[in-house]
Amino acid sequence: MVTTLPAAATPEQAGPGRAEVLDQVARLADLEESAVEQMRAEALGAPTRGVVAYGDYQSGGWWTTSLLNHSGDPHDVVIGDGRPRPTSLLEEMPATARFLDLLGLDFMYVRLARLEPHSYLWEHRDYAELRERGRHRLHIPLVTNPSAVLITAGARVHLAAGSLWRLTPSRAHGVCNTTGPDRLHLIADVYADDAYQALAARPHLHDTDAADLPQMTAADRAGLLARAGQLVDLGFPDAAEQTLLRAFYTYALPEGGAYDLIAGLHAGRRAHPDANRWRAAKAYLLVRP
Structure with a gap:
């Protein structure tokens, strides 16, 4: 075999x-x-x-x-x-x-x-x-x-x-x-x-x-956050979050970088419960041995 x-x-x-x-x-x-x-x-x-x-x-x-x-x-x-x-x-x-x-x-x-x-x-x-x-x-x-x-x-x-x-x-x-x-x-x-x-x-x-994977530039980051913010404004917060989650598959992000992007998106819009939810998700999904 x-x-x-x-x-x-x-x-x-x-x-x-x-x-x-x-x-x-x-x-x-x-x-x-x-x-x-x-x-x-x-x-x-x-x-x-x-x-x-x-x-x-x-x-x-x-x-x-x-x-x-x-x-x-x-x-x-x-x-x-x-x-x-x-x-x-x-x-x-x-x-x-x-x-x-x-x-x-x-x-x-x-x-x-x-x-x-x-x-x-x-x-x-x-x-x-x-x-x-x-x-x-x-x-x-x-x-x-x-x-x-x-x-x-x-x-x-x-x-x-x-x-x-x-x-x-x-x-x-x-x-x-x-x-x-x-x-x-x-x-x-x-x-x-x-x-x-x-x-x-x-x-x-x-x-x-x-x-x-390529590194994410400041321009890349700004563009992603802008697109995600537009989706939130249109009433599609889940789509906005998944847009940022998929950055992990496109860029060589630091560990948990996609989760940080989502938390930052919500924090910047003063949606602090959502920001805290994603900070908790990061800790849960990336738990260390």
């Missing part, structure tokens, strides 16, 4: 500005095309799109369903520690079950995650159980497109199909799918053991995987 493993990448080999990106997201191995195709077919044929969970972290359009969890119910998607068992959905996906078994990893939770077009996972850190030592997150893209990207460490990264990727959620990050079609990933949370260490021994990125 796992094929080519390139030589391990050092920070120097990662190229200028890439060491921080490689620390957060990396290819670990290439996968056999036939295995990916079989899993893709099973995922696309799944009888459910899943459920919306962790709603505070997204714009809407992000659906998950479980393949390995603690209850066996595929709609139980709130991850947690423990020894999982196959859900009723995985029992209908033999190629995926075989792939997971052949990886030989110590699984904590496995899900299918679908991100619809025009959807965003807002800037956040992942849940506390993944920030503790000995837990890691793997992504296997099954369906994707160039507009489906991860934003982390000031860069835009496209997780291409055909590889197994590691995502480290220690830094704030976000995901978007701006044009579609749906982005469909197999996400496995695993415990560190010898099998994982062997799989993760050669992290790397291709030259075209990541692109640096």
Whole structure:
């Protein structure tokens, strides 16, 4: 199932500005095309799109369903520690079950995650159980497109199909799918053991995987705030806030910079309860370990 493993990448080999990106997201191995195709077919044929969970972290359009969890119910998607068992959905996906078994990893939770077009996972850190030592997150893209990207460490990264990727959620990050079609990933949370260490021994990125985001200029900031203010004046405060939230996917902002823009917008209009609400949202979504 796992094929080519390139030589391990050092920070120097990662190229200028890439060491921080490689620390957060990396290819670990290439996968056999036939295995990916079989899993893709099973995922696309799944009888459910899943459920919306962790709603505070997204714009809407992000659906998950479980393949390995603690209850066996595929709609139980709130991850947690423990020894999982196959859900009723995985029992209908033999190629995926075989792939997971052949990886030989110590699984904590496995899900299918679908991100619809025009959807965003807002800037956040992942849940506390993944920030503790000995837990890691793997992504296997099954369906994707160039507009489906991860934003982390000031860069835009496209997780291409055909590889197994590691995502480290220690830094704030976000995901978007701006044009579609749906982005469909197999996400496995695993415990560190010898099998994982062997799989993760050669992290790397291709030259075209990541692109640096530009810095926001004073003119950029003024223009964004002006557009957001116009939307508020027209009676569309939610649209104004989402305009500023999406700045995270366009510019290399400081951590929480998009939330600061929204709080500043409301504070400048003397809407202090709204400003405080977004300051609290920033603290909640970017909570540190």
